[in-house]
Structures are given as C-alpha cells and as structure tokens.
Amino acid sequence: MLSELLAQLQQGKAKNSIGVWRGDITTLDCDVIVNAANSSLLGGGGVDGAIHAAAGPELLRECSDLNGCKTGEAKITFGYDLKTPYVIHTVGPIYNGKTSQRLELADCYRNSLDLAKKHHLHSIAFSAISTGVYGYPVEEAARIALLTVTQWLNANPTYGMNIILTCFNSAVQNAYESVIEAAKKGELE
Template identity: 65%
Template sequence: MQKILFDLGDITKLDCDAIVNAANKTLLGGGGVDGAIHRVAGRELLAECRTLGGCNTGEAKITKGYKLKAKYVIHTVGPIYSGKDSDATDLANCYKNSLDLAKKYDIHSIAFPAISTGVYHYPLEEATRIALTTIDNWLKANADYDIEVIFSCFDKRTYSVYIDIAKKLNITFI
C-alpha cells in the first residue's frame, strides 16, 4: 500500500525507515535540517559522509542513521533558488532520486523535509507543488511498491501549504 502523510514537527524524531537530509554539496553538515540531523545522528554520520565525496545538486546518497530512529539517512542537495527552469528540474530530481534510492534499499517509509525552502530561498508554494507532483508521479510509476511518504513540516505555515496544495492537486493523503 502507498500512503502520503503530513507531519508537523521534528524530522529527526520520526520513526520511519529513512529520513531525507536537505544537505549541502559537501554532505558534512550545515544549518537547518542538515545540522539537526547531524547533531542527533552523532559523529558517526559525519565520518561516513566524509567517505562519500560530496553530492551534486539533484542527486542523492545514502548513509546509516546511527543514533536517529530512522535506519537510513538519504542526503540530497537541493538547488539554490535562482528563478531558472533548471531549479524546478533539480528540485524534482531530489525527490525522484531519493525515492529511487529508497526502493533500491528496500525502504518502505521515508520522510522528506521541505527541500531548498530554507536558506536556499526556494518559494515554499512552488517547491511544495514540485515535491507533491514529483512524488505523486513516482508513486504512480511504481504502483507495485509499498511505501509511506511523510512530508515533515517544521512549522504550521509549511504544514498548511502542503495540505492546501495537496488538495488543489487532488493528491490523496492521510
């Protein structure tokens, strides 16, 4: 069964197979959700990330979750918003490549933050539409794969935007 859920809270506290880290290209920690994930996971996460050689925008790499409840962390690098068409493509690739990696590692529950909407300044409504559309399309293309996708929203505004846009797009969620 496939499900889409929305959670208002801290992604590092979610009990799921994998959480997605909105990382920078070095994968060595940073601010926002990236810093929070590294703090909770512990030093071992940073040590493993050092072996990965960074990550390009739109791509995704996987590590263990260490001290997190999640078994895995999927690191993806969102675009720094510039208003170019390539921003939307890169952001969509973050979601698609993270889900492809989840399927490869037999992950059946995954939580995403609002990638690129913090210090990378992607407009929340536009980023949400891309995230929901990309995930909905991936789920339809992989209809035989059971997965629960959680959108972890760090504040009430983000949560409301995700709910509103999901309704406008006629995306079924719990």
C-alpha cells in the same frame, strides 16, 4: 494524477501513501529520513545540522567518505543515533528563479525515492528540500514535491511506499495542505 492517487488513498485502494506531518524529522521512526544537505555532506545549518547533531559523530565520518553530492543527486548513509536506520542526503537547488531549478528539485525527490527502493526501504520522510536558507518559494516547492512523489508512486504502484512530507513550520504545512486541497478539487495536475 495527484487527484487520482488521493482518491485511491481515501478509498483504501492504494498500496502507497502520502502524509503531511509537522514536527522534528529527527524524531521520526521510519525506514529512512531525507536530509536537505549541502554539497559537502558535512553538515550545516537548519535540518542538515539538526540531523547531524542527532545522529552523532559517526554520520559525519561516513559522509566524509562520500566525496560530496551534486544538486539533485542523493546518497545514503546509516542513521546512527537516530530512530531511523538510514539517512538519504540530497542537495536541493539554491533558488534564483531559473526554470531548470524545478527539475533539480524534482530530481531530489525522485532520486531519493529510487535510492530508498534500491535499498528495499518502504517508509520515507522528506524534509522540505530547499525551502530554508536555499530560499525556494514554499508554495512552488510543495507543488513540485507532491507532483514528483505522486508521479513516482504512480510509476511504482505495487512497491508499497509510505511517504511523509515533514514540515518545520506552519508556512510549509499550509503550503502542502493547500496543494493537496487543490488536487482534491481537480485544480492541480
């Protein structure tokens, strides 16, 4: 699944793409960035706080009208002072080792992609959902993220979605690159 998509991307046959980028998600110029939000959607620490700070006070005003968000769900707002016109807010699971959390984390990616498609957006940048203060193990989270976005791309082969998996540090970048290398070798499906 992931290995097939990677092969298609390398051969230039896929309309979709997946890339890994290390840096500040608030500086990206794409259709939408995905905020790893808390359930209130009213800002917080880490990437959530950085996105709210960069977007300006209008983002907080719009988020206050959304009545929060449940784990795994996604909601969309305008980007305001960001380069990107939209922000999708999704709430990842707070890690405690339960198997159900894998599904919740996958739902964050799937529901964000579905919402982007509903709004006719074709480039999306994900933060590493739940891997900061929510404590999700980076390697497992990277695997779930890559498998989920690959499944979504395979289910929507003609839509044309460019996915950027952003990394806030080298540990996250190394985890994504390790999963991609394993997929290229056929060691991950």
